[in-house]
Amino acid sequence: MATLNDVSQCVLDGDLDGIKVLVQALIDDGTDPIVIINDGLIAGMNIVAPLFKSGEMFVPEVMESADTMNEGMKLVKPLITDDDIPSKGKIIIGTVNGDLHDIGKNLLVMMMESRGYTVIDLGVDVKEEVFSAAVKEHKPNIVGMSSLLTTTMMKIESTIKQLVADGVRNQVKIIIGGAPVTQEFADDIGADGYSEDASTAVELCDQMMCDQSRPEELSA
Amino acid sequence: MAKKFNQLAYTNLDDFVYGSCPNPVTTKSGMVIGGGVVYPEINFTLPGMDINDVTMPKAATIYSNIIEGVLKRAAELYAPGVLVEFETLPDFTEHPKYGIEINRILLNGMKEAAEKYGLKTAIRTTPNDLREFSRPPIMRSGKYWETMLELYEQCAKDGSDFFSIESTGGKEIHDTALVKADIRKAIFALGVLGVNDMEFLWKHLVDLANANCCFAAGDSACGFANTAMVLAEKGFIPHVFAAVIRVTAVPRALVAFEQGAVGPSKDCAYEGPYLKAITGSPISMEGKTAAGAHLSPVGNIAAAVADTWSNESIQQVKLLSEMAPVVAMEQLIYDCRLMNAATLNGQQLMFRDLLVQSDSALDVQAYVLRPDVVMRISAELVKIQDNFLRTRLAAQLTVAELKKAIVEGKVKSDKRDMKWLDKMEKAIESIPDDPNEFYHQMKSELDMDKFIPSEYGL
Numbered sequence: 001m002a003t004l005n006d007v008s009q010c011v012l013d014g015d016l017d018g019i020k021v022l023v024q025a026l027i028d029d030g031t032d033p034i035v036i037i038n039d040g041l042i043a044g045m046n047i048v049a050p051l052f053k054s055g056e057m058f059v060p061e062v063m064e065s066a067d068t069m070n071e072g073m074k075l076v077k078p079l080i081t082d083d084d085i086p087s088k089g090k091i092i093i094g095t096v097n098g099d100l101h102d103i104g105k106n107l108l109v110m111m112m113e114s115r116g117y118t119v120i121d122l123g124v125d126v127k128e129e130v131f132s133a134a135v136k137e138h139k140p141n142i143v144g145m146s147s148l149l150t151t152t153m154m155k156i157e158s159t160i161k162q163l164v165a166d167g168v169r170n171q172v173k174i175i176i177g178g179a180p181v182t183q184e185f186a187d188d189i190g191a192d193g194y195s196e197d198a199s200t201a202v203e204l205c206d207q208m209m210c211d212q213s214r215p216e217e218l219s220a
Numbered sequence: 221m222a223k224k225f226n227q228l229a230y231t232n233l234d235d236f237v238y239g240s241c242p243n244p245v246t247t248k249s250g251m252v253i254g255g256g257v258v259y260p261e262i263n264f265t266l267p268g269m270d271i272n273d274v275t276m277p278k279a280a281t282i283y284s285n286i287i288e289g290v291l292k293r294a295a296e297l298y299a300p301g302v303l304v305e306f307e308t309l310p311d312f313t314e315h316p317k318y319g320i321e322i323n324r325i326l327l328n329g330m331k332e333a334a335e336k337y338g339l340k341t342a343i344r345t346t347p348n349d350l351r352e353f354s355r356p357p358i359m360r361s362g363k364y365w366e367t368m369l370e371l372y373e374q375c376a377k378d379g380s381d382f383f384s385i386e387s388t389g390g391k392e393i394h395d396t397a398l399v400k401a402d403i404r405k406a407i408f409a410l411g412v413l414g415v416n417d418m419e420f421l422w423k424h425l426v427d428l429a430n431a432n433c434c435f436a437a438g439d440s441a442c443g444f445a446n447t448a449m450v451l452a453e454k455g456f457i458p459h460v461f462a463a464v465i466r467v468t469a470v471p472r473a474l475v476a477f478e479q480g481a482v483g484p485s486k487d488c489a490y491e492g493p494y495l496k497a498i499t500g501s502p503i504s505m506e507g508k509t510a511a512g513a514h515l516s517p518v519g520n521i522a523a524a525v526a527d528t529w530s531n532e533s534i535q536q537v538k539l540l541s542e543m544a545p546v547v548a549m550e551q552l553i554y555d556c557r558l559m560n561a562a563t564l565n566g567q568q569l570m571f572r573d574l575l576v577q578s579d580s581a582l583d584v585q586a587y588v589l590r591p592d593v594v595m596r597i598s599a600e601l602v603k604i605q606d607n608f609l610r611t612r613l614a615a616q617l618t619v620a621e622l623k624k625a626i627v628e629g630k631v632k633s634d635k636r637d638m639k640w641l642d643k644m645e646k647a648i649e650s651i652p653d654d655p656n657e658f659y660h661q662m663k664s665e666l667d668m669d670k671f672i673p674s675e676y677g678l
Contacts, residue, residue: 058636059456060401098310100352103395103447107456110399125353150268150535151309180268180535197454 002026004040007072011044012051014064016071023072033079038086041069041076045114053199059107066114087118089141089209092134092172094122096155101148104177107198108144115202128155128162135168141212142205147178156181157189173208177201222419222478226602228595229500236591237572238526238559242500245435245482247342247381249334251301253484254502254527258559260552261303261344261487261504261530262290264545267537271311276318282536283322287329289542290549295337297553300560302339303504303528304330305384305487307346308371314350314364316371323375344382344437345375346486352388359389359417359675369428376432383429384486386442389417390472392670394444398451401461403468403615403644404651408662410444410465410472411611412655416676418475426480438485438495438503439476441469446488446514449585453515458640460622460633463584467597467618470494471610477501487530490522493589497598502527509551512544517583520575524591529556580631584622587631593621608655612648619645 002025010019026036048065051057057065077085091112095105102124109121120138122130135143143163147153156176163169175193176186186194193208195201229243230236244254251259264286266279287304294302306326312319323345330341350364351357358364372383390413397405418439429436440446445466452462470491477483483501485492487510492503503526508519510532516522523529531548539547562571572591579586587593597617601610623641626633652658659678 055455058401058458059399059451063400103399103451106395107399123355125355149309150266151271151311153268154270185268 001029004031004036004043007036007040008044008047011041011065011068011072012047014061014068016064016068019068019072020075023075027075027079033076034084034086036076037073041072042086042116045069045116049111049115049202062114063110066110069114086116088116089205089212090118090120090138091142091144091205092120092122092131092138092140093144094126094131094146095124096145096147096152096159097125097127098155099147099149099152100124101146101178104148104198105146108146108177108201111198111202112205115206117205128159131159132162132166132168135163135172136166140172142173142175142208144175144177144201146176147181150180153178153180153185156191160190173212175201175204175208223480224605225474225478225498226605228497228599228602230497230595233592233595234569236497236525236595237568238523239563239568241483241496241502241527243482243502245484245502247303247340248379249301249340249342251303251340251342253303256563257300258523258526258556259301259303259528260294260299260549260556261305261484261528262294262545262549262552263305263307263487263531263533264290264548265307265309265533265535267535271309271318276321279318280321280325283325284329286536286543286545287326288332289546291329291333291337291339291341293542293546293549294553295333295339297550299339299553299556302341302549303344303484304341305344305346305530307533308348310348310350310353313348313368313371314353316367316374319347319371320374320378323380324378327379342381343379344384345372345380346384346386347371349385349388352391356669356671357388357392357675358672360420369424372425372428373432376429376434380434382435382437382484383425384437384439385421385425386440386486386488387418387421388443389421389676390414391443393666395447396667398448398457398465401457401640403461403464403647405662405665406465407468407611407615407648407651408658410441410468411608412659412678413671413676414444414469414472415475415607415611416678418472419479420677422476422479422481430480436476436479436481438481438483438489438501439473440486440489441473441491442486442488444472445469445490449490449516450514452585453517458634458637459517459584460637460640461644463588463622464615464618464644466490466585467494467588468611468615470598470601470614471607474498474610475607484528487528488532490518490589493525493591493594494598494601496525496527497594498602504528504530506530506532509548509555512548516585518579518586518589521579521586521589523555523559524572524575524589525594529559582632584625584631584633584637587622587625588618597621608658609653612651615644616648619648
């Protein structure tokens with residue numbers, strides 16, 4: 001009989017075929033779909049994350065695990081409403097105006113999704129007003145921006161100014177990254193956080209979401 | 221009519237050394253690159269700033285200060301000559317008037333240094349490949365293609381010695397291949413898309429260079445193999461995958477030379493030793509002295525067969541001693557002095573081998589740059605002329621070479637390396653001989669929103 005631990009292990013192994021069999025078996029057994037997601041699929045990814053951080057897994061393996069989790073999600077999603085799908089938070093991610101570098105950004109998208117975040121990927125060469133419009137439309141918790149050039153890093157600042165001008169800056173946390181970007185630069189331009197790579201960016205977001213939710217927890 | 225390289229440019233491994241090559245190139249100022257001396261190649265960039273009509277005067281002043289500073293230091297240190305690289309920022313290519321203005325400032329600085337110090341210099345102009353600014357990329361026409369050619373042409377007319385580029389044909393597919401460590405997709409991106417684009421692009425660049433008294437120097441697989449190297453350095457992908465990608469990128473880079481490029485190949489093209497072994501043209505390389513731009517596991521070995529030695533790039537920021545480009549200039553000159561002194565003492569081969577031995581056993585990416593490995597793999601690559609099959613063969617040979625080296629304990633390896641090499645070997649074996657058949661096999665795995673087949677002649 002399939003167990004939730006088997007599902008987690010399947011995610012860890014990146015076993016695309018096995019996950020379909022296991023998740024279907026649990027559904028057929030009447031296991032709550034939300035439990036399958038939280039204690040099977042996401043639990044598997046929660047094992048993957050520290051292994052990646054410690055260098056025991058490579059990105060391609062993490063991606064296989066993420067693909068496996070998504071394959072399982074496909075079977076479970078029709079059984080629940082969108083509102084029931086657990087999300088750790090919503091993040092808008094993009095490479096700034098004039099910059100086409102997207103590998104780091106894509107890695108962050110993948111890692112955020114696999115850690116249970118809802119991600120809106122705006123792509124590359126994203127103009128200031130597009131970031132702002134996306135914040136208004138999607139109401140994210142966090143906006144992530146990246147730049148790989150010394151000349152485009154200034155577009156991070158102009159994007160923040162755009163968010164301020166449009167009155168939405170205070171609705172979101174802003175994290176930034178990319179080769180020429182530093183913590184000092186982040187502080188100077190008024191970003192809320194800087195991370196060196198995709199892996200630490202996820203941890204930064206976790207911390208930010210934790211900080212955001214704390215007052216509610218306390219009041220409860 | 222494209223050149224064909226069906227034999228190695230060297231018959232003796234001991235002749236495959238830094239500073240000299242069978243087909244040296246002489247610049248307008250009389251520097252003979254590949255003629256016995258290793259020259260420093262300096263590159264630099266702006267500190268963090270916007271580029272627009274308002275800020276251009278400031279940018280121009282910064283470049284003027286940089287060129288004056290680096291060439292003054294080069295003269296003070298008796299450099300035998302300096303190759304300056306102007307690798308443009310995207311705004312300089314998108315708005316050619318900006319790029320042309322900066323190129324002229326550098327040319328003027330070089331002229332002044334010649335008059336003031338008698339310093340020989342040459343300039344490599346490297347516009348950005350902005351064709352990928354269109355998503356999906358438009359490779360053979362349109363605004364970005366035209367502005368790029370406009371910049372090349374005017375810079376050549378103004379006096380540039382060399383054209384280079386880090387072209388991006390196939391990168392939109394290769395990026396995915398890298399993060400998934402998918403060697404089949406990487407071979408498709410490099411050996412089908414990349415090769416097709418290089419044929420188109422470099423035919424134009426060579427024609428443009430020839431018409432304007434300029435040399436078409438060479439391309440770089442920077443967006444492909446260097447991205448792999450950086451991802452491997454971060455622990456994101458296996459080092460063996462990055463090493464295999466390095467050599468798999470060779471046939472793509474070779475296309476520029478088939479079309480008429482003569483070198484020195486681009487500094488960040490670590491595939492350079494293979495190009496030198498096959499074409500006999502001079503190459504530029506970068507290693508330890510490029511650490512200000514990016515880290516690498518090939519700091520010394522990269523210099524083993526270099527003809528110009530580069531710092532990749534450095535921002536105009538103040539360090540304790542001087543502005544960073546001046547610091548880089550000094551470091552490059554001392555590196556070159558040492559190599560050239562060894563040559564004068566008849567110790568060139570010994571010095572080359574020290575550069576090789578100090579790195580090659582510590583990382584698989586360094587191992588594939590060993591001159592003996594380069595010669596061995598290159599000797600097989602020249603036996604076939606089809607660039608797709610050559611790309612597949614490059615991957616196959618590198619996997620075999622690394623497996624053997626790891627088994628024999630010649631190179632440090634990760635416990636997972638053999639698993640990845642086996643996986644790559646199996647995937648490469650599944651690739652058919654016919655590129656069209658391969659394309660049809662790949663179609664279901666390709667994100668067709670990301671690229672336009674007709675832009676690659678498919």
